[in-house]
Amino acid sequence: MSQRLPLVVILGATGSGKTKLSIELARRFKGEIIGADSMQVYKGLDVITAKATKEEQALAPHHLIDILQPHEMFTVVEYRNSALKIVDNLISRNKLPIVVGGTNYYIESLLWKILIEEPGDRVKALPAVVNNDHELPNEELHKKLKLLDPNMAKRLHPNNRRKILRSLEVLRQKGKPHSKILEEQQRSQGASSSGGALRYSDAIIFSLQCDKDVLDERLNRRVDKMMEQGLVQELLNFHKMYNESRIADEGFPDYTKGVFQSIGFKEFHPYLMLSEEEKKSEKGCLELEKCLEELKMVTRRYARRQNKWTRNRFLGRRDRQVPPMYGLDVTDLDKWDQNVAQPATQIIQSFISQTDCEYQPLPMQTTTTSTANAEEDTYFCDICERVFVGSFQWSDHLKSNRHKKMIERKNKLSKRENSTK
The missing domain is CATH 1.10.20.140 (Histone, subunit A)
Known part of the structure; x- marks a missing residue:
């Protein structure tokens, strides 16, 4: 008799421990891991994209990692179609599918029947x-x-x-x-305005949660560790092999496609464009330090966006069915087993055995952006010459200091022009 296996999805900011938990659960339940990261599907840049190491990948089967060359394009539809085949195959073989990643639209394309073309x-x-x-x-x-x-x-x-x-x-x-x-x-x-019905009714989501200041410091240390793992040499090799000729052909650095948009690669562009002599000079050292600080800043910012997305798209929704989401506190790594591994294991085991579980899903929250921008118009600010999507963005902009300062500046300019007439 086959077991009733859930689809497990692990969410969390970069650096929160998603890889560690996924491997532990895969080993505990004989599961397999499906990557949901739009940069990790590409070969190369292993350090900067924080892929599971070869040693970690050897501990449990991994899918949809290192499947594309850097120049290849890969749409969310292609990802979804590939991932669905893997998920369904694992379930048919009584293997626990564990989806791990931080690419929002990849995750949503699996959980909901997103309203775009379906396979076939x-x-x-x-x-x-x-x-x-x-x-x-x-x-x-x-x-x-x-x-x-x-x-x-x-x-x-x-x-x-x-x-x-x-x-x-x-x-x-x-x-x-x-x-x-x-x-x-x-x-x-x-369906809701932003997605269809749930694709899998037996889905469980784990949200790894961490104190903001602790996570910031952890991310800073993570970048420092990347340096120890050969980050700079990886970037130099990749630039030489794939990016140098591309920039020469196109005449400008295009960091909007494929793996080239990875956080960390474009931040090092000023350093990568220096000559070999300049890299070794004081100028090169200063430029490298600036790139490192920029990487730390954008990584922290990215982590905040990921957490905000989780709150808004899952806990803040009222217009679509959302799988149960369980919060796991990863703030104190010394209490990993107590706060993370053991609760996650018990939740999955209770689901499989259909028994009561002492852990309860996170409650739904009220957020100002829970359904914002789903079907709203765009707004153009004549003062700031900017476009905004949705009434919440528009309202926030009108209240912003930037908008008010632009009004003051234009009023002063208008008065000056009138006085000279």
Whole structure:
């Protein structure tokens, strides 16, 4: 008789211990680990992307890590289709699937029937849409979407190139506007505005939680450890092998595609562009220190974004079904077994055996951005010349000091111009 196995998802900020917990659970329950990190799917840059080491990967089977060359493109649809096959195969073999990662849209594409093409959908070409979109600048792309699918264009910031391209691709493949498909599927599935019904009813989410100051210090030490592991040499080798000729051909450093957008690589661009003599000079040493500090800052900032996403997209939702999420406190690593490993093990075991568990899911929270921006219009600020998506962003901007200072500055300029007339 087969067991009733859950789909386990481990969320948490970078540096919170997701890899450690995933390996422990995989060994305990004979499970396998599925990566959900948009940078770790690429070969190379092992240190800067914080991949599980070869020794760690040997402790449990890993999937969707090191599967692409740095120059290859990989969409969320391709990730989802690949991951779903692995998850379903593991469940059919009574193997516990453990999804680990911090790429938001990868995680959501697995948990919910996100309202984009499903595997096996028949593609219907739309001859009127010419596929030269990738060659267009952001402004022209948004204008094109506004012309072809105005309802979707209103939801997307003009600089959100990835989503604009995706909507144009849907239009080209399906023969109907992306916004129309969303509306139809929402009506048929009873789905929310930002995603469909749960794909797996037997999903469990573990959220690794850490005191902010402790996590900041841990991330700083993590970067220092990366340096000890050969971070700089890894970046130099990768730059020489993949990035140097790319910059020469394109004439500018494009860090918006593939593995080149990894946190840590673009931050070192000023140092990587120095000559060999400059790297060894005092100027090179100072530049390297600046790059390291920049890496620490963006890593801390990224961790905050990940935590905010978890709160808003899971604990703050009221418009869609959300799997139970259990908080695990990773602040004190000396209490890892007590606060993390043992509770996670007991929660999974209780689920499998269908017995009561002493640990309860986290309660839902009230957040100001829980459903914001899902279907709202864009707003243009004439004063600041900026675009905002959703009423919450727009309202926050109008109250911001930056907006008020711009008003003061323009008023002063206007008075000065009037006095000279």
